[in-house]
Amino acid sequence: MAALPETAMVSTAKAVANDSRSAEAEGGGDGAVLLTLPTSPPAAAEARPKEQPVRRSSPVLGMLYRAAAATLPTVVVIGLLLIVWQFACGAPGSSLPAPTKIWADSREVILHPLKGVTFNGLKPSVESGDVGIAVHILTSLRRVAIGFGLAAIAGIGLGVLIGQSRLAYRALDPLFQVLRTVPPLAWLPISLAVFQQAQPSSIFLIFITAIWPVILNTAAGVQAIPPTYRNVAKVLALNPFQYFTKIMLPATVPHMFTGLRIGVGMSWLAIVAAEMVQGGTGIGFFIWDSYNSSLLSDTIVALIWIGLVGFALDRIVGWIGRRVARQA
Amino acid sequence: MKTRSYLALEDISVTFPTPKGPFTALQQVDLSIDKGEFVALIGHSGCGKSTLLNVISGLTKASRGVVFLDGEVIDSPGPDRAVIFQDHSLLPWLTVEENVRLAVDQTHRGSRAERRDWVRHNLELVHMGHALAKRPAELSGGMKQRVGIARAIAMNPRVLLMDEPFGALDALTRASLQDAVMEIQAKLRNTVVMITHDVDEAVLLADRVVMMTNGPAATIGEDLRVALPRPRNRIEVAETHDYNHARAEVLHFLHQRFSNPVDLAA
Numbered sequence: 001m002a003a004l005p006e007t008a009m010v011s012t013a014k015a016v017a018n019d020s021r022s023a024e025a026e027g028g029g030d031g032a033v034l035l036t037l038p039t040s041p042p043a044a045a046e047a048r049p050k051e052q053p054v055r056r057s058s059p060v061l062g063m064l065y066r067a068a069a070a071t072l073p074t075v076v077v078i079g080l081l082l083i084v085w086q087f088a089c090g091a092p093g094s095s096l097p098a099p100t101k102i103w104a105d106s107r108e109v110i111l112h113p114l115k116g117v118t119f120n121g122l123k124p125s126v127e128s129g130d131v132g133i134a135v136h137i138l139t140s141l142r143r144v145a146i147g148f149g150l151a152a153i154a155g156i157g158l159g160v161l162i163g164q165s166r167l168a169y170r171a172l173d174p175l176f177q178v179l180r181t182v183p184p185l186a187w188l189p190i191s192l193a194v195f196q197q198a199q200p201s202s203i204f205l206i207f208i209t210a211i212w213p214v215i216l217n218t219a220a221g222v223q224a225i226p227p228t229y230r231n232v233a234k235v236l237a238l239n240p241f242q243y244f245t246k247i248m249l250p251a252t253v254p255h256m257f258t259g260l261r262i263g264v265g266m267s268w269l270a271i272v273a274a275e276m277v278q279g280g281t282g283i284g285f286f287i288w289d290s291y292n293s294s295l296l297s298d299t300i301v302a303l304i305w306i307g308l309v310g311f312a313l314d315r316i317v318g319w320i321g322r323r324v325a326r327q328a
Numbered sequence: 329m330k331t332r333s334y335l336a337l338e339d340i341s342v343t344f345p346t347p348k349g350p351f352t353a354l355q356q357v358d359l360s361i362d363k364g365e366f367v368a369l370i371g372h373s374g375c376g377k378s379t380l381l382n383v384i385s386g387l388t389k390a391s392r393g394v395v396f397l398d399g400e401v402i403d404s405p406g407p408d409r410a411v412i413f414q415d416h417s418l419l420p421w422l423t424v425e426e427n428v429r430l431a432v433d434q435t436h437r438g439s440r441a442e443r444r445d446w447v448r449h450n451l452e453l454v455h456m457g458h459a460l461a462k463r464p465a466e467l468s469g470g471m472k473q474r475v476g477i478a479r480a481i482a483m484n485p486r487v488l489l490m491d492e493p494f495g496a497l498d499a500l501t502r503a504s505l506q507d508a509v510m511e512i513q514a515k516l517r518n519t520v521v522m523i524t525h526d527v528d529e530a531v532l533l534a535d536r537v538v539m540m541t542n543g544p545a546a547t548i549g550e551d552l553r554v555a556l557p558r559p560r561n562r563i564e565v566a567e568t569h570d571y572n573h574a575r576a577e578v579l580h581f582l583h584q585r586f587s588n589p590v591d592l593a594a
Binding site: 228231232236238246251325 | 385386387405406407409410411413415417419421430431434483
């Protein structure tokens, strides 16, 4: 499966979402699907006319071929969208800048994301004031890392508690169900009032946004542990700590990471909103600042950065989840 | 003071609370099993066989009565009463070796190397030594249950409890697993209580076939000794009078004296 990352990823992502137990069975299925793949789509072969006709014996060509088949449709769609956008907004005086105008306006922002950072050996030092977009992103990421890290720890702990104890579930679940519907920005005034400063209050905002899916998914995972595993634990006379590490944790990991994955996505949503309101630093501030300076092109560049970083965060958490599920 | 058998169930009753009021699953069950004896429990679905096994394992508490094992009162689960579950209950995130190792680590002190050797020895006994690094999902149903058996016998239990261990397997696989159980039993002489639906399985494997009446309030209807010499070969015994007689007795009990309650209702 190592040579076939795309399909492997799909199948194991499914396994993580549902149940790690099915991982091997899914993996078995992959082989069968992939065996038929190289013989099927002629369209992708035509799209790369310079290639030699695909020889099934060469694994490198096979990999290139599959990579092309996987990415080409996306590339084509992006190209079409850019063309439509260009035609729709290309007229002078258009309220939304067209791609060519964005390039002209925001070339600095696009090409120098690390502006204001000087490397002293490997140690970066950041100037204050006008810095590149990547520096803003990193500031936001640092806040997410702290807030989300705290949410993951507290969320898994609380999730195990209400998943394991019926009393705790009855006591806390209604509370969680109500609080989780409160939009992140609604917490902001309270957070600012309590913490008084931008940094801790935005970290709190991340925490309070990301914790609910972690709690609820972990609890669902603990409740879904098959009764026979509990019986095995009883017959083996595992103590509570052993039960936690040897049965509950591995059985719940797929659910946990579903929650963490949703949580990290929501933190990223919340941080941008929080920084827009609070100002100072971070990618949210960058957007607000560029809007106030009527630099809509910069805003659009920031949007793309946010999307790509959010996508990367989601994939990273998903990847860790699969690694952990496999080893647990 | 009367002398008790190695495993003695005395006046066991089990009542479950239900929304419609208490449900009596078992009523006044008395059963004595000697050390090294292989007992098959047979009866129709819903007759409380599994409940009785769970009382012995300690997973279910008896509402009345006491279970004695080697003179001690049993009231909670423990590794001295290993259970082979119908669905094998291997942990899917552990390899074959790790599954058995989990049980061995709980029951054996010894050094790391000794424990590892013991794990492998038991997997060899069930002919699964070739699959140490495999995960349960990579094994067939019969192989998984072999590992389940290895996990149970590796615990050196005082009683081996089998809850319809081969119920989910096809007939041919079941036969080879039965042979494996007989082979192991000849070596280890465990005290075994096995639940089964299968008359041939009961008669072939067991020293005694204990037949249960239909629930609710099921109890032991008949207790038949199978006097076939060991080792038993399924083809040879099938032609003997003792085997066919025992088989007929069980069939008579199950299908005439206590026929399936669902069939009666229909």
